[in-house]
Amino acid sequence: MAEKASGGVQSVERAFELLELLAQAGGQLTLSELSSLTTLPLPTIHRLLRTLVSLGQVRQLPNRRYSLGPSLIRLGEVANKQLGTLARPHLKDLVDALGESANMALLDLDMVVYVAQVASPHSMRMFTEVGRRAHTHDTGVGKAILAQLEPEQVRSIVTGAGMPTPTPKSIGNLADLEAELGRIRERGYSIDEEEQEIGVRCLAMAVPAAPTPMAISVSGPVSRVDAAFAERAVPLLREAARIISEELNLAS
Amino acid sequence: MAEKASGGVQSVERAFELLELLAQAGGQLTLSELSSLTTLPLPTIHRLLRTLVSLGQVRQLPNRRYSLGPSLIRLGEVANKQLGTLARPHLKDLVDALGESANMALLDLDMVVYVAQVASPHSMRMFTEVGRRAHTHDTGVGKAILAQLEPEQVRSIVTGAGMPTPTPKSIGNLADLEAELGRIRERGYSIDEEEQEIGVRCLAMAVPAAPTPMAISVSGPVSRVDAAFAERAVPLLREAARIISEELNLAS
DNA sequence: GAGCTTTTTCCGTATTATGGACATTATTAT
DNA sequence: ATAATAATGTCCATAATACGGAAAAAGCTC
Incomplete structure (x- = not known):
């Protein structure tokens, strides 16, 4: 058994290998x-799949194909909540330092879903409901995530979800988006320049080496989230993303 | 090893037992x-958890506690999409037979999330975005799901999520909700009587024996979704719920 | 710092999981 | 409709993994 080098329980590793292949x-x-x-x-x-079928983690369809089973949904939900719990102290640190709302979102198939937020103490502040889904092309977190992906993946995602333009500043076609992603890669962070909502600017950064693509952001009214704010925010965003990455990859 | 009776791979079964305990x-x-x-x-x-940690399915915190890891999120997302794929033909059958929009939603911690919809061919129809989250107390699917749960679970869910009242007909307190859930249990299906949106009625039924709580529904304007409609819809909803349950529990 | 509790590691061996061979079932070609 | 082929599923001797009691190590409390 050639892959016995990780020191773990081989059958468990193999079972998750199969689950990952089905997911991919x-x-x-x-x-x-x-x-x-x-x-x-x-x-x-066959034996591992049969075990997973009996546990509800995999289903066998009438055409004998196998697919991920419904029991994984609840595990994913709880894991999602855990991710929010992990992120919240770091988002709070960002809010404490910068005064604007901080969010975390992750890629959910072809959209982003917000998994954590700490709101700014300002009366006028960005509020994003946890669980809310948004497009990738017109949000800071979405663009930060897309900037990490291969061009074909980006195409697949935005083609699947579509590119509505909620504001005159929204990107509405793939070529403009790809150019923007190039700028994001150079700059190291993304900016939602009133693309999602007029009057609101958002700075975002992907979490490096995350098991599922995710990003964090700070956002607020353009009058406050200006160039001076960006100068203070970017190093703090980078540091928060790094710490979250580190925590996610502990003992791995 | 006393539990060696299922015929599956013991270590895989044990690993998922631990994941379920963490989720619970x-x-x-x-x-x-x-x-x-x-x-x-x-x-x-310890050995099984270490394996799961190395795979990213579990995380060990600095305080040595274990929690579900981020790698489960993506598995859950894909499984979620699979559920929608499984449900869609049955929802289509409902729409073909009844002419109104059909939906499937599942319990996601303390809210419901829509995982599949087939829209009615009518110009005026209910449209619910897949991925959208809603409260449990004021939706047909939410109430159908709550009616299956223990009273403490119900309390926990609605206390966690809150009980906003989007219409004058919305239930706004726990006592009224519990009474309503009693009626749903007796009747065998739930009704959203313009509680989520004025002018819209929804009939819903939980999917029995589902690995994660879920329900299906048909909905439309009150002028069409009347008593005569209910008489036709209820047996079809029940049958669709039964078939989905059967498909979910194949080979288990 | 001592004592207690909890976590982690060790290692001999019992038992499980393995995988090649073969049986069964489904699909495709004739 | 039947035969051939491909794919799936089962069997079982055995290799090697996973097991779990004992002990060591680490963390917590006083």
């Missing part, structure tokens, strides 16, 4: 397709 | 707390 396929795979994507022998794949 | 705890557990909730010996728990 974005849907369903046959036994043979799984077999072509892994070095595991067919009887081993 | 809603957050974090120590090794000792886990040990008190399972019959597994400490070294076994």
Whole structure:
């Protein structure tokens, strides 16, 4: 058993390998397709899948294809809440230092979903409901995440979700978006320049080496979130993203 | 190893047992707390958790507590999409038979989230965005789900999420909600009687024996979704819920 | 700093998971 | 409709993994 080098329980590692392959396929795979994507022998794949089916983590369809099962949904939800719990102290640090609302969002298929927010103490402040979904192309967190992905992935995501233009400043086509992502990569952070909502500016940064693409941001009215604010905010965003990354990757 | 009766891979079953315990705890557990909730010996728990930590499915916090890890989020998202895919043909059957929009939602911590919709062919129709979250107390699917839960769970959910009253017909307190849930249990299905939106009525039914609480519904304007409609819709909703339940529980 | 509790590691071995061979089922070609 | 082929599922001897009691290490409380 050649891969016995990680020191973990082999069957558990193999089971999650299969779950990841199903997730990456974005849907369903046959036994043979799984077999072509892994070095595991067919009887081993079959036995592990059968176990996962009996646990509800995988389903076998009438056409014999396998897909991720509904029991993973609740695990994902709780994990999502945990992520918010992890992020909140760091977002609070950002709010304490900068005075504007701080958020965390992660990529959910072809949209971003907000998983944590700490609101600014200002009476006039950005408030983003946790659980709210938004497009990637016209949000700071969305663009920060897209900037980390391969061009084909970016195309697939924005084609899937569409590119509505809620404000005159919204990016509405792929070419402009790709150019903007290039600028984001150079600059190291993204800016939502009133693209989602007139009067609101947002600075965002992806969390490096995250197990699922995610980003953090600070946002507020353009009158406060100006160039001087950006100068103070960017190093703090970078540091918060780094710390979150570190916490996510502890003991791995 | 006394539980070797399921025929599956024991380590995989044990690993998911631990993940479920962490999920049920809603957050974090120590090794000792886990040990008190399972019959597994400490070294076994430790080895399995270490494997899960190395895979990113579990995180160990600086205070040595364990929590669900971020890698489960993406698995949950893909599983969620799969659920929508599974549901859609059955929702379409409902729309074909009844002419009104059909939806599926599931409980996501203390809210419901819509995972699938097939819209009515009418120009005037209910449209619910997939991914949208809503309260449980003022939606048909939410109340159908709550009616399946223990009273303490219901209390916890609606206390956590709050009970806003978007219309004059919305239920705004726990006592009225509990009475309503009693009526739903008797009737076998729930009704959103313009509680979420004036002019809209919704009939919903929980999916029995679902791995995560979920419900399906049909909804439309009160002028069309009347008593005669209900008489036709209820048996079809029940049948669709049964079929979805069956598909979810295949080979388990 | 001592004592107690909890977590982590060790390691001999019992038992499980393995995977090649083969059986069964489904699909495709004729 | 039938035969051939491909894919899936099962069997079982055995290799090697995962097990769990014991002990060591680490953390917490007083």
